[in-house]
Amino acid sequence: MIRLPKYIHNSQGTLWLTEDERDNLKISYRIKEVLFEESSPFQHVMVLDSFDFGPMLVLDGVVQTTSKDGHIYNEMITHVPLSVHPRPQDVLIIGGGDCGAAKEAAKYESVRRIDLVEIDEAVVRASKRYMPEVSGNLSDPRVHYYYDDGVDFAKRASAAYDVIIVDSSDPVGPAQMLFEPAFYESLHRALREDGLMVCQSQSPIFHGDIMEQTYRRIGHIFPHTRLYTAVVPTYPGGLWSFTLGSKRELPEPERIRFNKTASYANQELVRRCFSLPAFLKERLELSADAARAH
Amino acid sequence: MIRLPKYIHNSQGTLWLTEDERDNLKISYRIKEVLFEESSPFQHVMVLDSFDFGPMLVLDGVVQTTSKDGHIYNEMITHVPLSVHPRPQDVLIIGGGDCGAAKEAAKYESVRRIDLVEIDEAVVRASKRYMPEVSGNLSDPRVHYYYDDGVDFAKRASAAYDVIIVDSSDPVGPAQMLFEPAFYESLHRALREDGLMVCQSQSPIFHGDIMEQTYRRIGHIFPHTRLYTAVVPTYPGGLWSFTLGSKRELPEPERIRFNKTASYANQELVRRCFSLPAFLKERLELSADAARAH
Structure with missing residues (x-):
């Protein structure tokens, strides 16, 4: 079994990132591919290629910026x-x-x-x-x-x-x-x-x-x-x-x-x-x- | 067991509405209470009291308008x-x-x-x-x-x-x-x-x-x-x-x-x-x- 990066889950063969920072609103992005993952001394850093927004920078599981917007x-x-x-x-x-x-x-x-x-x-x-x-x-x-x-x-x-x-x-x-x-x-x-x-x-x-x-x-x-x-x-x-x-x-x-x-x-x-x-x-x-x- | 309205699910004692209209982006709203539910001749109509947006009008599972915005x-x-x-x-x-x-x-x-x-x-x-x-x-x-x-x-x-x-x-x-x-x-x-x-x-x-x-x-x-x-x-x-x-x-x-x-x-x-x-x-x-x- 391949280890999934933190914050990513697999649902019926599809990868999703679900932002977990808010208690009452959850946003889930469908992911094509994990392009980058690293636990830096400061935070967990990922670049995820998403279907709707292209590559997205994700810090500690929260989307910071996307290629689309x-x-x-x-x-x-x-x-x-x-x-x-x-x-x-x-x-x-x-x-x-x-x-x-x-x-x-x-x-x-x-x-x-x-x-x-x-x-x-x-x-x-x-x-x-x-x-x-x-x-x-x-x-x-x-x-x-x-x-x-x-x-x-x-x-x-x-x-x-x-x-x-x-x-x-x-x-x-x-x-x-x-x-x-x-x-x-x-x-x-x-x-x-x-x-x-x-x-x-x-x-x-x-x-x-x-x-x-x-x-x-x-x-x-x-x-x-x-x-x-x-x-x-x-x-x-x-x-x-x-x-x-x-x-x-x-x-x-x-x-x-x-x-x-x-x-x-x-x-x-x-x-x-x-x-x-x-x-x-x-x-x-x-x-x-x-x-x-x- | 109480029947949950269509589009609503219970996760560990908490009610959520997850909009399902988009393939690659899912938004889930935490719900306090179902205020209104009816299957009209045209669509499934609900008013859900949400934590973040107050009462929301939801048609066929998609948020149309909220009291907050x-x-x-x-x-x-x-x-x-x-x-x-x-x-x-x-x-x-x-x-x-x-x-x-x-x-x-x-x-x-x-x-x-x-x-x-x-x-x-x-x-x-x-x-x-x-x-x-x-x-x-x-x-x-x-x-x-x-x-x-x-x-x-x-x-x-x-x-x-x-x-x-x-x-x-x-x-x-x-x-x-x-x-x-x-x-x-x-x-x-x-x-x-x-x-x-x-x-x-x-x-x-x-x-x-x-x-x-x-x-x-x-x-x-x-x-x-x-x-x-x-x-x-x-x-x-x-x-x-x-x-x-x-x-x-x-x-x-x-x-x-x-x-x-x-x-x-x-x-x-x-x-x-x-x-x-x-x-x-x-x-x-x-x-x-x-x-x-x-």
């Missing part, structure tokens, strides 16, 4: 801050081991250095080898890989970056520190005086509390904060939020220019991702009012 | 056409048995009549009784219920409506006829000379072919066609498309006004839902080019 997340976490900054030169990516954010950042001619700090080398290796649609099999000489703890790395930097992208997994386990105020303070120090940061701030529908807390924490440290959304089909709820924290005033959405070739992002979307649904706008306004009254 | 779909299928029309008075809703579209249409003072044509009376009864968050437990005297076949009903109408909303289920089984050119021709005749229709046109990501076909078919019959999107968390892929077909020119998005109270829709979103992701814009443009060359 991973570009949406990576384009939106990268192109919004890089379009907002007038002339980004030095970019720091924390997390982002699938290399997709680095691939998008490399589209900017003004960018001269991209530091990618991923704690788990196995994630980068697996993504480059088995998910070229996401990683772009990146060999741009401007990209520098550091297999290091993002929190420590950020602490050591000072006024060194124009844009910092925090492309973390969910705030459980190793990524939890990436949602803490102390970390945002390090990012503030690591940015130049006109710098800005962005982070993924979870689902407005299923993790509204984390989203609101992230928005508030970044708002305590950065004078200018703005939230935007994108649709990421394989994330629960589809709608996903991102939060910008900037040292200098953010431009009005209508003034943002974007002219890169991308699959999801275009200038209209990069401007309009800041238009929030009624319930979300109201929630952030109430949160801001409460913070002021405090 | 059903309003998003209903607001977007209703407020976009009703905001685009300068003065909607007579509205026809085909399908829409959850009553959510009727609830939203009733927010317009100019509307004097809402004809709701749902083939399955059991769906309306179940939604009114067990899903008031979606149906609004509608008792507005302007709403007239017809338990009838939408295709036949539309055939009999002539220049009678300002706006027609086709709120159908997926194009398999009873709803298939609601995606056929003959049906769109009936709608064209049923509309006044400045009238417009809207239909849900499926997921741009998972049902791109149906979306494109719907857009093309409506474009053959109506001189003005436009596609928009919204995020519906419990639909596969999150991103959902809607197609407008209009007898007269559609206003530029920036000129649309919307001032109703809603949970997802606001004026910004009603305008910006027409901003499409790059891949989608390109697909529709290629399709239009092919149609012209034909």
Whole structure:
């Protein structure tokens, strides 16, 4: 009998991955083949070739990105801050081991250095080898890989970056520190005086509390904060939020220019991702009012 | 032993609904309680109280709408056409048995009549009784219920409506006829000379072919066609498309006004839902080019 990797089960001759992170909702993906499996010092890493989404990166049994839709997340976490900054030169990516954010950042001619700090080398290796649609099999000489703890790395930097992208997994386990105020303070120090940061701030529908807390924490440290959304089909709820924290005033959405070739992002979307649904706008306004009254 | 309703299974004392419509992706919802179950002449109808989404309407084992997010779909299928029309008075809703579209249409003072044509009376009864968050437990005297076949009903109408909303289920089984050119021709005749229709046109990501076909078919019959999107968390892929077909020119998005109270829709979103992701814009443009060359 062949041993099945952790998290995979065989049902009547068919392989399935069932995400087990949620108590009340289970999503099962039919799998063609296990392309990569390794227990790294940090987590259990797999690339599974799925029927519906092509190769998928799976960490500790949870789908992180897929070949079919991973570009949406990576384009939106990268192109919004890089379009907002007038002339980004030095970019720091924390997390982002699938290399997709680095691939998008490399589209900017003004960018001269991209530091990618991923704690788990196995994630980068697996993504480059088995998910070229996401990683772009990146060999741009401007990209520098550091297999290091993002929190420590950020602490050591000072006024060194124009844009910092925090492309973390969910705030459980190793990524939890990436949602803490102390970390945002390090990012503030690591940015130049006109710098800005962005982070993924979870689902407005299923993790509204984390989203609101992230928005508030970044708002305590950065004078200018703005939230935007994108649709990421394989994330629960589809709608996903991102939060910008900037040292200098953010431009009005209508003034943002974007002219890169991308699959999801275009200038209209990069401007309009800041238009929030009624319930979300109201929630952030109430949160801001409460913070002021405090 | 208690008999479990069709589509529900018990796993270690916990009830689950597993959607079985897709071959390669299975979604399982943990269920608190079966609130309603009936085999109607048309389908198997249930309302299940779920842990994550509250009461959900389930037809033939597939989730149609939930108390948590059903309003998003209903607001977007209703407020976009009703905001685009300068003065909607007579509205026809085909399908829409959850009553959510009727609830939203009733927010317009100019509307004097809402004809709701749902083939399955059991769906309306179940939604009114067990899903008031979606149906609004509608008792507005302007709403007239017809338990009838939408295709036949539309055939009999002539220049009678300002706006027609086709709120159908997926194009398999009873709803298939609601995606056929003959049906769109009936709608064209049923509309006044400045009238417009809207239909849900499926997921741009998972049902791109149906979306494109719907857009093309409506474009053959109506001189003005436009596609928009919204995020519906419990639909596969999150991103959902809607197609407008209009007898007269559609206003530029920036000129649309919307001032109703809603949970997802606001004026910004009603305008910006027409901003499409790059891949989608390109697909529709290629399709239009092919149609012209034909």
